[in-house]
Amino acid sequence: MASGDSDFEEISARIRETQGMLTSVSERVRAERDQLERDFPKLQKFEGKPIKLDIGGFIFKTSLETLRKDTDSMLASMFSGRFDMKEQEDGSYFIDRDPTHFRFILNFLRTGKVIVPHDTIAREELLLEAEFYNIKPIIDKLNETTDSQSAIQPVVSEFSSSTLMKTEDKRVLLSWLSGQMNWRLIYKASRDGYRAADFHRCCDNKGETISVIHTTGGYLFGGYTDVPWTSARVGVYKRSSQSFLFAFWSSALGNTAVKATIVDSNHAVYHRADVCCAFGGGSNICISDSSNTNFNSYSNWSNGEYYSYPPGVTSNKYWLVGQQTFQTQDIEVFGH
Known part of the structure; x- marks a missing residue:
């Protein structure tokens, strides 16, 4: 009889334990259901659209x-x-x-x-x-261990024909291009000529390009665009959501590499036969005809309306070269 009482108590204890577990699960499920009911209106606004x-x-x-x-x-x-x-x-x-x-x-x-x-x-x-x-x-x-030499090797060969960019400049530029490779020099002003006609002869309809500009003041900067250059007789703005501008050496930041992203995609680049490369509606960067013999090239950041101010710069329209106009020493353009 004592043994039966012991078994009964053990069974009762297990029943109570099971009931407690079921109660706990039920409360959790009820809490999750209540949370879903509260979240459902918030989820609805995300449904059915990109x-x-x-x-x-x-x-x-x-x-x-x-x-x-x-x-x-x-x-x-x-x-x-x-x-x-x-x-x-x-x-x-x-x-x-x-x-x-x-x-x-x-x-x-x-x-x-x-x-x-x-x-x-x-x-x-x-x-x-x-x-x-x-x-x-x-x-x-x-975080996986990689062969550091194999990681660096692509940079050694990429932009190898550039005489304007240092190795670190090339490495940073590649990072902004997400590692995109196989860039080749299609235009060098000191080799091909500084006239706008020379630029367009070498660069028009060549796909995406990277322009690197070196001024007589020692500043080094440029821009990337996925829009092929053209010789428009009447100036026209071209749309791009991929274009960006950059500087390796600027008046405001010195030897600090910075990137400026597109703000107004409708005014990413400006095409006109009698100017070389021009970026932004301002223009943020505009390289004139015969830019090595005059100060008609200019940079005006237009309060960040077309391309963002880079980190470390605020409300300085002439942060790039310290003034609005400048003269170029050399220009390199890379394409695929």
């Missing part, structure tokens, strides 16, 4: 499914419905980060494949972005 992300002034469009693919990422958390996300006037969501390497983040979320640039600086910059967005597979890939 999500526009404004990353440091550059617009990316993707789907809610893509942004929530990596459940541990900051992006999945942002668009989980648990937070009140504030839209800008154009319907985008602003994240104050450099957009240069965001395409690696987004392409991983789309495909599940980790692709990283070869250049060491670009890899370091991407690692910072991956850590910010908490994308662990990219972080793990970048």
